[in-house]
Amino acid sequence: MNRKQLIEQIRKKQSFLCVGLDTDPDLIPDCLKDHPHPVQEFNKRIIEATHDLCVAYKPNTAFYESRGVKGWEDLVQTWKLIPQDCFSIADAKRGDIGNTSTRYAQAFFDESLSGMSFDSVTVAPYMGSDSVKPFLAFEDKWVILLALTSNEGSRDFQFLKSDDKQLFESVIQESRSWAGSDQLMYVVGATRGEAFTTIRKWAPDHFLLVPGVGAQGGNFAEVCRYGLNKDCGLLVNASRSIIYASKGSDFAEKAREEALKMQQEMAAELRKIDF
Amino acid sequence: MNRKQLIEQIRKKQSFLCVGLDTDPDLIPDCLKDHPHPVQEFNKRIIEATHDLCVAYKPNTAFYESRGVKGWEDLVQTWKLIPQDCFSIADAKRGDIGNTSTRYAQAFFDESLSGMSFDSVTVAPYMGSDSVKPFLAFEDKWVILLALTSNEGSRDFQFLKSDDKQLFESVIQESRSWAGSDQLMYVVGATRGEAFTTIRKWAPDHFLLVPGVGAQGGNFAEVCRYGLNKDCGLLVNASRSIIYASKGSDFAEKAREEALKMQQEMAAELRKIDF
Numbered sequence: 001m002n003r004k005q006l007i008e009q010i011r012k013k014q015s016f017l018c019v020g021l022d023t024d025p026d027l028i029p030d031c032l033k034d035h036p037h038p039v040q041e042f043n044k045r046i047i048e049a050t051h052d053l054c055v056a057y058k059p060n061t062a063f064y065e066s067r068g069v070k071g072w073e074d075l076v077q078t079w080k081l082i083p084q085d086c087f088s089i090a091d092a093k094r095g096d097i098g099n100t101s102t103r104y105a106q107a108f109f110d111e112s113l114s115g116m117s118f119d120s121v122t123v124a125p126y127m128g129s130d131s132v133k134p135f136l137a138f139e140d141k142w143v144i145l146l147a148l149t150s151n152e153g154s155r156d157f158q159f160l161k162s163d164d165k166q167l168f169e170s171v172i173q174e175s176r177s178w179a180g181s182d183q184l185m186y187v188v189g190a191t192r193g194e195a196f197t198t199i200r201k202w203a204p205d206h207f208l209l210v211p212g213v214g215a216q217g218g219n220f221a222e223v224c225r226y227g228l229n230k231d232c233g234l235l236v237n238a239s240r241s242i243i244y245a246s247k248g249s250d251f252a253e254k255a256r257e258e259a260l261k262m263q264q265e266m267a268a269e270l271r272k273i274d275f
Numbered sequence: 276m277n278r279k280q281l282i283e284q285i286r287k288k289q290s291f292l293c294v295g296l297d298t299d300p301d302l303i304p305d306c307l308k309d310h311p312h313p314v315q316e317f318n319k320r321i322i323e324a325t326h327d328l329c330v331a332y333k334p335n336t337a338f339y340e341s342r343g344v345k346g347w348e349d350l351v352q353t354w355k356l357i358p359q360d361c362f363s364i365a366d367a368k369r370g371d372i373g374n375t376s377t378r379y380a381q382a383f384f385d386e387s388l389s390g391m392s393f394d395s396v397t398v399a400p401y402m403g404s405d406s407v408k409p410f411l412a413f414e415d416k417w418v419i420l421l422a423l424t425s426n427e428g429s430r431d432f433q434f435l436k437s438d439d440k441q442l443f444e445s446v447i448q449e450s451r452s453w454a455g456s457d458q459l460m461y462v463v464g465a466t467r468g469e470a471f472t473t474i475r476k477w478a479p480d481h482f483l484l485v486p487g488v489g490a491q492g493g494n495f496a497e498v499c500r501y502g503l504n505k506d507c508g509l510l511v512n513a514s515r516s517i518i519y520a521s522k523g524s525d526f527a528e529k530a531r532e533e534a535l536k537m538q539q540e541m542a543a544e545l546r547k548i549d550f
Contacts, residue, residue: 131426
């Protein structure tokens with residue numbers, strides 16, 4: 001999905017919600033425990049219940065890898081379940097030297113090899129340009145680069161100041177030359193509301209993937225105030241608050257209710273900017 | 276494998292060689308192409324031919340993931356092939372927020388869930404302490420943290436100076452409080468020979484995993500001069516120069532020849548420090 005198509009979906013659905021499919025087998029409702037593929041069935045029902053309210057799905061690969069080969073099978077099947085009109089994100093936080101990053105890119109972008117072709121993958125910036133560029137060599141595929149993350153540990157290195165710029169600013173400034181805003185997004189945690197003005201100084205046009213609203217305590221209103229741009233420019237992710245809204249057999253229904261609440265808040269924000 | 280056992284193996288084998296199992300199906304000799312599991316068979320024969328000459332094996336997960344479920348099966352089987360007296364490294368360069376990093380740790384450390392239990396995993400430091408600590412919660416398991424990598428792109432961020440310390444120095448200084456030298460190693464590229472003195476200032480006791488000797492052009496003598504410590508303190512990795520030493524049916528034999536050359540150079544270096 002390219003930038004234009006993504007913006008069209010946001011306009012059509014009046015939503016910039018991304019649903020995080022961080023599906024933890026321990027938290028799946030009892031009613032699915034006897035299903036031959038509980039994770040796949042859970043994801044299927046969550047997607048059916050929410051796809052008209054969100055514009056993106058983001059499985060975090062850790063929750064799949066932790067169960068080895070079976071988990072990887074669930075990841076492949078989950079990718080297949082994501083509707084064509086939703087932007088798909090492999091939240092994998094990969095990154096390695098050039099020829100190896102190409103292999104990671106194949107894992108998430110080349111269906112003929114890996115069985116999956118996500119629209120985008122999250123990538124860690126530590127190893128620099130040649131660890132990121134191999135992903136960008138795939139046409140119409142996106143890199144979502146970690147800039148400022150939502151966890152406590154982000155304070156350890158991401159705010160280190162060099163030549164008056166914090167590390168996350170250097171990451172954005174430097175990486176802008178690797179690709180345009182049609183192939184590159186940034187991860188910016190919602191727990192850092194005040195930082196959005198700094199981020200928008202360096203990346204006025206880029207889409208930002210914003211985790212940390214909901215369970216992690218980020219402030220949605222602040223994110224919108226400082227983060228929205230003329231093309232919307234935000235994908236706000238919610239995982240646990242939606243997919244685990246209920247532990248009962250009504251889990252999909254409750255997930256929809258939570259997604260709907262968020263979509264309505266988003267529609268109100270989009271109206272403010274006449275989107 | 277704990278630190279004492281690793282040092283014993285180095286002493287016994289007079290080697291600090293790590294063989295990188297970056298097994299690329301496109302580069303597997305023709306004689307294995309009709310095998311039902313070419314990657315597994317290739318790795319099996321490489322391991323049989325080299326295990327008395329090296330102390331560690333390091334499959335890079337990218338080469339397995341790129342082939343989806345089948346590749347992940349090959350990774351699990353490859354882990355099983357690594358002998359008990361060799362240190363096993365999942366070169367995965369993972370890292371995510373706390374509860375998610377726990378899942379990554381399970382993927383590589385918890386055999387009951389994932390089918391694999393490597394001794395160690397490589398981790399990217401960008402997200403800070405709480406992205407690394409979940410791996411360290413596993414007893415006798417190691418984190419090998421990216422510090423200074425061997426690729427060109429390492430110049431983009433790893434050398435940024437803050438308070439007179441370059442980023443890779445801050446990573447080492449900060450992370451030393453997360454675990455001791457019995458659970459934490461650092462990745463330091465051999466292409467940065469001159470940096471080893473700086474690294475040893477911050478991490479005199481830690482083991483360093485050193486890629487970039489061989490195909491990437493690093494200087495083995497410099498690495499030893501500045502990197503060796505009283506417990507050896509180095510694991511030098513070679514991948515392509517060993518596993519692709521021949522494209523013929525003698526690939527395992529030629530791999531052994533290359534590994535033997537390196538083991539002999541290592542034995543000579545260890546004699547210099549009376550190890």
